[in-house]
Amino acid sequence: MKKLVLILCVFVSTMGWANNGWFNILESGGNNKGELCTEAIQGAIDKASEFGGGTVYFPAGEYLTGPLTLKSNIVLHVEAGALVKFSTNFDHYLPFVEVRWEGTVIQTFKPLLHARDAKNITITGRGTIDGQGRAWWEEIWRIESAKEKLEPTKYQKMTEEANGHIQTADYYKRTRSYLFHRPPLFQAFKCEDITIEGVTIQNSPFWTINPAFCNNITIDNVSIYNPYSPNTDGINPTSCSNVRISNCHISVGDDCITIKSGRDADGRKWATPTENVTITNCTMLSGHGGVVIGSEMSGSIKKITIANCVFDGTDRGIRLKAARGRGGVVEDIRVSNVVMNNIQKEAFMFNLFYDKNTVEEPVTERTPIFRNIHISNVTATNVNTAGRVIGIPEMPIHNLSFTNINVEAEQGFSVTTARDIEFHDVKVNTTIGSAFKVEESSNIILDHVSTQAPLKDTPVVKLNNVSNVLLNNNFPMQLTDVYVEVDGKDTKSVFLKNNVFENVKTPLKTGKELKVKIKVE
Structure with missing residues (x-):
C-alpha cells in the first residue's frame, strides 16, 4: 500500500498538480520564456477547478497567453518578477462571449481575464499583468482617423451580425458605428467574492478592472498604468454591490475610477444598481477624472463614499455625468478628505447635459436624477475651475453641499439649474470672475x-x-x-x-x- 501511495504522489507531481493546492505553471506544461502557452495556463486553471479550487502559480519570468477563463475557488498568484503578457492576435479572443460593454450587454471579444457565474476568485502577487493594448489602440485609431469610409474588417462584420438587433440612442451611433469593441482586461460577469490585490496591471486594451453584476468585490493595493490611450479607464464596477477599493495607484488614458450601472434602455432593462461602494487611500495621476460617476448610470448608483484620496494631474477631480435618456438615480454620495493638485478642468463637475441633449422632456424613467451629495474637507490647488453644477429644468440637481473646501483656481464655482445647494466654510481664490456664481x-x-x-x-x-x-x-x-x-x-x-x-x-x-x-x- 505504501508503495502505491508513493507512486501516486510522484505521478501527481509530474502532472503539475499539488497536494497543497498549488499548480505551478512551469510544472503544468507552460514556460516563462515569453512563448505562447495559453493551453497550459488554462489547463492548470481547469485542473484546479476539478480539485475544488487552488492556486495557479506564476514564478518569475515572462509568460504569453491568450484570454483566460477564471473559475470558482481559483487564485492566480503572479509572483514578484513574473510578467504575464496577453496575445495581440485578435483571433485568440474569439468566439465572442456576452459582456457588458460601455453599459450595454452585447456579444464581443472575450475579456483577457474572464469569469461568468463564478465565486471566490482572487488575483494576487507582486508581479505584472500586461494587456499589450497598443495593438487594440492602433486599430481603433486607424478606424477613427480614416478620412474615407473603410471596408469593414471581419471583426466589424462579426460584431454587426452578433449585435445588429441591439437598439441604441442616436447619440451613441458614432461609437456603435465603429463595431470594433476592444475587450476589457478583466471582467467578471454575475460573480461573487472577487479579490484583486498587490498586482500591477498595465496597457489594457480598454477598461481595465470591470466587474459587471457582481457582489462583494475587494480591490486593494493595485497599481494600474495605461499611458496615453483611448478609453483605458482604471477601475469600473458596473451594476455591482459591496465594492471596496483601497490603497490603489492609478494613471490611465481615461477615468481613473468610474462607477457605472448600464446605459439607457438596456441599463434600465437589467435594472441593477451599483451600491455600497467605498473608495479610500488611493492616488490618481493622469486621467480624465479622479473618481467619476456615470455617464452610464441608468440602473442607478447609491451609497458611495470616497475618502482620503489624492488626485494630481487628472483633468477633473470628482465628476458626475449623465443626460436625458439615461434615467437612473445617483444619490447618497459622500466625499471627504481629498487633496487635489494640477487639475486641468473642474475640481468638481456635476453635469446633466453630458450628451448635449437640449430638448426638454416630461419627467419619466428617462430622466436622470442627482441628489443627496455631500462633499467636505477638500483642498485643491492649481485648478482651472473650482466647480460646475449644471442641472436640467425638469430635474434640477438637488441636495448638494460643500463644507470646509479650499480651492486655488483660475475660475470659481458656478451653479445653474439646481436647488437645495449649500456652501459652508468654502474659500475660493480666483484669477478670473467671481468666486461663486449662481x-x-x-x-x-x-x-x-x-x-x-x-x-x-x-x-x-x-x-x-x-x-x-x-x-x-x-x-x-x-x-x-x-x-x-x-x-x-x-x-x-x-x-x-x-x-x-x-x-x-x-x-x-x-x-x-x-x-x-x-x-x-
Whole structure:
C-alpha cells in the first residue's frame, strides 16, 4: 500500500498538480520564456477547478497567453518578477462571449481575464499583468482617423451580425458605428467574492478592472498604468454591490475610477444598481477624472463614499455625468478628505447635459436624477475651475453641499439649474470672475464663504434669477470692492444676515433687471 501511495504522489507531481493546492505553471506544461502557452495556463486553471479550487502559480519570468477563463475557488498568484503578457492576435479572443460593454450587454471579444457565474476568485502577487493594448489602440485609431469610409474588417462584420438587433440612442451611433469593441482586461460577469490585490496591471486594451453584476468585490493595493490611450479607464464596477477599493495607484488614458450601472434602455432593462461602494487611500495621476460617476448610470448608483484620496494631474477631480435618456438615480454620495493638485478642468463637475441633449422632456424613467451629495474637507490647488453644477429644468440637481473646501483656481464655482445647494466654510481664490456664481436656482445657502484674493470691480458672489437665497456669517477679511451682485427679473427672496462688511467698499450691488428689494440685516 505504501508503495502505491508513493507512486501516486510522484505521478501527481509530474502532472503539475499539488497536494497543497498549488499548480505551478512551469510544472503544468507552460514556460516563462515569453512563448505562447495559453493551453497550459488554462489547463492548470481547469485542473484546479476539478480539485475544488487552488492556486495557479506564476514564478518569475515572462509568460504569453491568450484570454483566460477564471473559475470558482481559483487564485492566480503572479509572483514578484513574473510578467504575464496577453496575445495581440485578435483571433485568440474569439468566439465572442456576452459582456457588458460601455453599459450595454452585447456579444464581443472575450475579456483577457474572464469569469461568468463564478465565486471566490482572487488575483494576487507582486508581479505584472500586461494587456499589450497598443495593438487594440492602433486599430481603433486607424478606424477613427480614416478620412474615407473603410471596408469593414471581419471583426466589424462579426460584431454587426452578433449585435445588429441591439437598439441604441442616436447619440451613441458614432461609437456603435465603429463595431470594433476592444475587450476589457478583466471582467467578471454575475460573480461573487472577487479579490484583486498587490498586482500591477498595465496597457489594457480598454477598461481595465470591470466587474459587471457582481457582489462583494475587494480591490486593494493595485497599481494600474495605461499611458496615453483611448478609453483605458482604471477601475469600473458596473451594476455591482459591496465594492471596496483601497490603497490603489492609478494613471490611465481615461477615468481613473468610474462607477457605472448600464446605459439607457438596456441599463434600465437589467435594472441593477451599483451600491455600497467605498473608495479610500488611493492616488490618481493622469486621467480624465479622479473618481467619476456615470455617464452610464441608468440602473442607478447609491451609497458611495470616497475618502482620503489624492488626485494630481487628472483633468477633473470628482465628476458626475449623465443626460436625458439615461434615467437612473445617483444619490447618497459622500466625499471627504481629498487633496487635489494640477487639475486641468473642474475640481468638481456635476453635469446633466453630458450628451448635449437640449430638448426638454416630461419627467419619466428617462430622466436622470442627482441628489443627496455631500462633499467636505477638500483642498485643491492649481485648478482651472473650482466647480460646475449644471442641472436640467425638469430635474434640477438637488441636495448638494460643500463644507470646509479650499480651492486655488483660475475660475470659481458656478451653479445653474439646481436647488437645495449649500456652501459652508468654502474659500475660493480666483484669477478670473467671481468666486461663486449662481443662476436659475433656488434654496441656496452661502455660509462663511470667502476669497483671499478679491478681484477689482468683481463681486465675490454673483446671483442671477435665483430665489430663496441666504448669505450668512460672511466676513471678507481682505479689502474687497464688491461682495455680492444680484440681478435677474425672476430673482426673489434673497437675504443677507449676520455678515460683517467692514472691509467691503460695496457690500451689495443690484442689476437693472432686478424687481425686488434685497433684505439686509
